[in-house]
Amino acid sequence: MEQIRHFFEAQVPLSDADWNIFRERLTSRVFTAKSCVLSLGQVENHLSFIERGMVRYFVPGDEHEMTFGFSFEGEFMSAYDSFLTKMPSGYSIETLGETKLWRISYEGLQEVYRLSDAGERIGRCAAEGLFLKKAKRELALLQQTAEERYLDLFVDRPELFQQIPLKYLASYIGVTPQALSRIRKRIVQRRVL
Structure with a gap:
């Protein structure tokens, strides 16, 4: 859990009180290799930080799957569009090796936003990181x-x-x-x- 705090503090100064508000809403979960974190059609309810391991994002298919992203140790991961809209995900997420995630639910994150100014900045940093990764991928495919x-x-x-x-x-x-x-x-x- 300290890895997450260090990651946040590299971007946003955190008081102990702010950190405790966030920390109290985190849960950890370990997935074995090739485990499904989110299936096509499920609603994403977590924003997760990868303490160790990695995940891939893919669109399942009858004959071929289309991998369109990866997230690694020290990064956030989520089907973020589903997380924000509460609509079913159009893709799946699976682990590629044993993976430990620190997760916060949508409701927990909203509480952090309400209770902590630093929480707002942390959420913005996570969202910006996910957006930049997506934009870079799209531009690469086009250019x-x-x-x-x-x-x-x-x-x-x-x-x-x-x-x-x-x-x-x-x-x-x-x-x-x-x-x-x-x-x-x-x-x-x-x-x-």
């Missing part, structure tokens, strides 16, 4: 080739390549696993020459 998205991902998140199956990475950058293999081969060939 970059699959190879450029792969290379950017490699620079931004090299740990992905050791921890996440290639089929999820291929889906994330918008190509088939076979196309990803060709991209990787071209990159290796260029580095050798």
